[in-house]
Amino acid sequence: MIQQVFCADLRKIPFTVFSATILFFLLWPASVYACRLLDFYCENQQQPEKIVVGNIHLQGNKATKSSVIYRELLFRTGDTIPATAWDDLLEQSRQNLLNTALFNFVEIETSRTGSEISAVDVTFSFIERWYLWPLPVVELADRNFNEWWETRDFSRVNYGLYLNHNNFRGRRELFQMLLIYGYSQTFSLAYQKPNINPAQTIGLGFSATLSRRHELAYATRDDQLAFFDDSGDYAIQSFTASALLSYRPKIHESHSLWFHYNNYRFKDTIYRLNSKFFINNKTSANYLSLVYEFRSDHRNLKYYPTAGYYFDLVLVKHGLGFLQNNDLNVLNVNATFKKYLEFHPRWYLFAGASARMSFSPRRPFFMNRSLGYMYDFIRGYEYYVVNGLHAGILKTNLKYQLMPFKVVQLPFIKTEKFSKMHLSLYLGFHSDLGYVHEPNSHSYSGNHLPNRLLWGNGIGLDVVTYYDRVVRFEYSVNHRWEHGFFLHFLAPI
Secondary structure, three states: OHHHHHHHHHHHHHHHHHHHHHHHHHHHHHHHHHHHHHHHHHHHHOOOOEEEEEEEEEEOOOOOOHHHHHHOOOOOOOOEEEHHHHHHHHHHHHHHHHOOOOEEEEEEEEEEOOOOOOEEEEEEEEEEOOOEEEEEEEEEOOOOHHHHHHHOOHHHEEEEEEEEEEEEOOOOEEEEEEEEEEOEEEEEEEEEEOOOOOOOOEEEEEEEEEEEEOEEEEEEEOOEEEEEEOOOOOOEEEEEEEEEEEEEEEOOEEEEEEEEEEEEEEOOHHHHHOOOOOHHHOOEEEEEEEEEEEEEEOOOOOOOOOOEEEEEEEEEEEOOOOOOOOOOOEEEEEEEEEEEEEEEOOEEEEEEEEEEEEEOOOOOHHHOOOEOEOOEOOOOOOOOOEOOOEEEEEEEEEEEEEEEEEEEEOOOOOOHHHHEEEEEEEEEEEEEEEEEEOOOHHHOOOOOOOOOOEEEEEEEEEEEEOOOEEEEEEEEEEOOOOEEEEEEOOOOO
16 A cells, blocks of 8 residues: 555655746746845945945135144044934035035035945035125125115215235135225224134134224214214224133034223213213223133034024123223123024024123223114114113014025126126015113113113014125114114124
8 A cells, every 4th residue: 555655656756846847937036136126226226324435526726724624523534434324424514515605506426435335525616705895895885775865975985995815825714904084084904813723713803994984982972873973073082902722622603702902082071961971081992801601603604604603702801800891890691593494495584682791880881781782673763873781682584585596697788706696586575672770870861762672563674695795784663663775794693
């Protein structure tokens, strides 16, 4: 029985082998094709966990030294970087280079090197700016353009020459000379070198200014500056000299220490108009100042940021006790924080808060400035100033990018430093709040803005283009329901 079964099984073997052989040859081409397809898919889907930076090539930096460019990069040749962080590092490095104000355009190309899938060469292409600017100057004696426009008095216009080289010797050194003649006279020289050591973390700077003016603000009346004007003599003559020591250990963080020498001479008529103009009714001021600033700047573009944040802390001490006017003792503390967010494609929210505190038992009017000076103002109050001991501002902007970043070629200009420009438009709504605390408000008759909440709202159109140029057309209303059209030339926040 066993032998019969065994023989029967042997008879089936040739058929079984034959069938398996036929099946193998039928399926083998399909299996090989499937395996090759799988290998191809896996090979193309493979992403290196790490990227090794190969050679870094620079193109178009005809004036700028390579060392200045390498200082702004977040990677070096030979660095090993996680693949997930590579694109962000490239973009941040590009933004760092644009924020030097040395280039109009920065473009990046990457390429694989050799057979190593993780090795990448990087090429930076630049269009440099025009660095030397000998420009005629038309300067207003008033605080800002909007105030001057009220009277349109051309006798209050100064004329002169401004020479600026912001990439002196190709090392990002700054050289400036200002010569102004007209209603006021000013002569100024300044030089800064941000990279005196091999690591390019330490910088030095010097400046000196000689100035004299026929007009001087001696008090505030009705929340506006009251001026003394003597067309036959100078109301104020001054000489200031400064030295700067800066330290930038990281790309986005810096420390600056300014040492100032200040010498002022005032006409004695000023003290008959305001006995608190300066300490002890002196007609001259000769004192030293020390200024420390810490800055953490993580904005994508400094001249018109749309992402990131900014923080600074500034300590100012007037009167160090080494010269006459030893009784001068003024300490100011300023802090600023700004945040920029794109919460939806082409929709942005900007917010900025700043605070100023003054610690001084005797504050002369000459040093008592809070809101309405330079960039510290609430929109809608461009015609006013508010003086006080402490001050705070909150600014907000809701922006819509009406026209995205667009590159425009100007065919009638031959040099690419000017022929290739970029342009973008932003439409938005702004809302500002501010408060100034003045414990001695009763001594400033006619001023109603201290010690009350100030607000200003409005709409505006911002034009942003190359060479860090921003033009803002704004319509604002304040808490008095005063409204008007205002023109500004800096980013809103």
